[in-house]
Amino acid sequence: MTVTNNNNGVSVDKTFSSLAALRDPLTAADAVKDLINIVRGYESDEETNVCGW
Known part of the structure; x- marks a missing residue:
C-alpha cells in the first residue's frame, strides 16, 4: 500500500x-x-520533521 502527497x-x-x-x-x-x-508530518515543518525515518 502506498500513500503519496501530490502537493510535495x-x-x-x-x-x-x-x-x-x-x-x-x-x-x-x-x-x-x-x-x-x-x-502529513512532512507538511508541518520540512526542515526539522524526520517522521521516524
Missing part, C-alpha cells in the same frame, strides 16, 4: 505479508491512518 511528492509505503491481511478492514484502516500521518 512525499510517498510512503507499507508492505503486508499477504493480501488477506489487507482485506481485514481494521488492519487496512490502521495502515492508511499511519501512512497519512507520516505524509
Whole structure:
C-alpha cells in the first residue's frame, strides 16, 4: 500500500505479508491512518520533521 502527497511528492509505503491481511478492514484502516500521518508530518515543518525515518 502506498500513500503519496501530490502537493510535495512525499510517498510512503507499507508492505503486508499477504493480501488477506489487507482485506481485514481494521488492519487496512490502521495502515492508511499511519501512512497519512507520516505524509502529513512532512507538511508541518520540512526542515526539522524526520517522521521516524
